[in-house]
Amino acid sequence: MSRMLLAVPALLPIVGGVVLLIMNHFKGNAVFRYRGLALFVEGITLVNSLVIGWLIVHKAGTGEQMVLFKLYGDLRVMFSLDGLGSVFAGLIAFLWPLAVLYSFEYMRNEERQTVFFAYYLMTYGVTVGIAFAGNLVTLYLFYELLTLVTFPLVLHPMTKAAVRASRKYLYYAIGGAAFAFIGIIFVLNFSTTGNTQFVPGGIMDAVAGQTRRGTLLFVYVLAFFGFGVKAALFPCHGWLPDATVAPTPVTALLHAVAVVKSGAFAVMRLTYYSFGTALLRGSFAQYIVMGAAMVTVVYGSTMAVKEIHWKRRLAYSTISNLSYILLGTAMMSPLGLIAAMSHMVFHAFMKICSFFCAGAVMHQSGKTYVYELDGMARKMPVTFACLTIASISLAGIPPFAGFISKWNIAQSAFDCGRILSGAGNGGYWLPYAGACVLLYSALMTAVYMFTVLVRAYFPKEGTVPGGDVRDPNWMMLVPLLIFAGVIICFGFHSVPLMKILWAIGGKAG
Structure with missing residues (x-):
């Protein structure tokens, strides 16, 4: 049971x-008072997060499996919870209730509220399904x-x-899924287990890895880019900037x-739990x-x-x-997986805080434009204080969380x-180039984030916005303050989390 x-x-x-969709279809959007809709959605979200928390504490790493149904033969839709899945699931469970709370105020005067929250709620379940996937x-x-x-x-x-x-997003996603399906x-055909169940270190047959290595490597690249579509990997990134037309x-x-985190998570699974780094490195x-x-x-x-x-x-x-x-994942070592997981966690808080501030x-x-933000920090001090913390962390400035993951x-x-140099591999210089890329990106991040802050805090004389502009109410501010607080806490005290990530990465890498 x-x-x-x-x-x-x-x-x-x-x-x-x-x-929600069924009730909306038969009785119309007016069947729900907004307060009742909010309580229903937040109630399910909170209960679900509590269940996830309980499962992480009591079931993670136990090897227990739950087969939902069989497709054919050994092809099963099954749930299990290991270390990597626990990290992703815990992140989802923490962020979603706060995001829903923020959404209630943001969507208060929007149309089709019931439909919006129905799909918002379903997205929670589907994302958790990715985290709990056992194969x-x-x-x-x-x-x-x-x-x-x-x-x-x-x-x-x-x-x-x-x-x-939305059409562009759909086209990209379908195309990426086709490449992922090839993987x-x-x-399935070259696994040692006869199925696609996740195993730390990978499940690819050693003999196949030697005799058909070139083919398997080519397929891995296709699958990497396929799952990488949702992670906005160049040149499969075009859908993401356009998708900002959606509500915040x-x-x-x-x-x-x-x-995007589901795409990155899938790439980690593909690399460390399916193909295996021994084949790929x-x-x-x-x-x-x-x-x-x-x-x-x-x-x-650069584009930012x-x-x-x-x-x-x-x-x-x-x-x-x-x-x-993805860069950390591509290092194909225990430390690479640990680095990728740490940035997956820290970036989630930094980015959701930044977007919610915007x-x-x-x-x-x-x-909506950067040049319109002159003096806004004086009107919305709490919002821009949270944005400042997220911006400094995104730029990788110590002691904030972003510095640790970078x-x-x-x-x-x-x-x-x-590792590559010790093996006599001529491509050993490429990871060092990756470190240089991180330095360049840190500089660019400081430029595109701090220009917003400079305009907001130090406007030209006479450009302070007029009108009744102020910080939003508690439903939008509480999530911002919590996210900012988590960024600071992880920056000053990340050791407990890093110990957990080390235990996970050491087994899989």
Whole structure:
């Protein structure tokens, strides 16, 4: 019976969202008073997060599995919770209730509120399904479902820009899924277990790895880019800046945890738990994916400096920072996985805080461009104090959390260079180039984040905005303050978390 609980965090929000859609279809949006809708959604979200927390404490790493149903033969849709899944699930469980609370105020005067929160709730369940996936088939199933439940959220404004952005997102996601599916087929055919279940160190057959290594490496690159579409890997990134037309609660979760982190998480699974680093390390496949990640880091941070639309600037920042995670993953070592996991966690708090600050300014003042922010810090001091903390951390300035994860990635780059050099591999210089890319990106991050702060705190004389502009109410401020506080806490006291990540990375790398 206790095993059945492994399915609850994925299925409960999905069922709750479906109930909302059914009631809305038959009785119309007016059937829900906004307060009742908010209590229903927040109630399910909080219960689900508590269940996830209980499962992480009592079930993580026990090896327990729950088979939801069988597709064919050994192809099973199953849930399990290991170390890596616990990190992702814990991150989701912490962020989602706060994001929902923020959304209630942001969406108060919007249309189609019931439909919005139905898909918002279902996205929670689908994302948890990715974290709890016990094999590659289950991960792929929920990965595809994630596209279906987030597509209506991007489309929600129903403007021409939203229609174009949602179509673009759909095309990219479907194309990426096709490449990822190729990887699943090869993992299934050449695995030692006869299925796609996740095993630390990978499941690829050693004989196949020697006789058909070139083919397997090529397929890995295809699958890396396939899953990398949701992680906005260049040149598959184009959907992400356009998706900022969605309401800020959507874009924040797209960029902080739901979609882009699911793509990065899937790449970690593919690399460390399916193909395995023993097969990949020192190969052309490693160099290709490492090079792609570095190109994306440089491209994203450079484009962010040029962008004047605030949310699109943050979108390009996400493109850059997600490839930090992919870069750490591409080091294909225990330290690389640890670095990738640490940035996955820290970036989530930094980016959701940044987006929610931008959303608060847009909600209160209607300002969407960087050049419109002169003097806004005087009108919204709490919002911009939180943005300042997130900006400093994103730039990687100690002692904030962003410095720790970037330091870990740089260390993993030097460690990878030493490993490749010791093996006599001529590509040992590439990880060192990755460390240089991190320095460049840190500089660009400081430029595109601090220019916003300089305008907000030090406007030209006579440019302080007029009107009744102030910080939003507690439903929007509380999440901001909590996120800022977590960023500071992780910066000063990250040792407990890093010990957990070391225990996970040491087994899988």
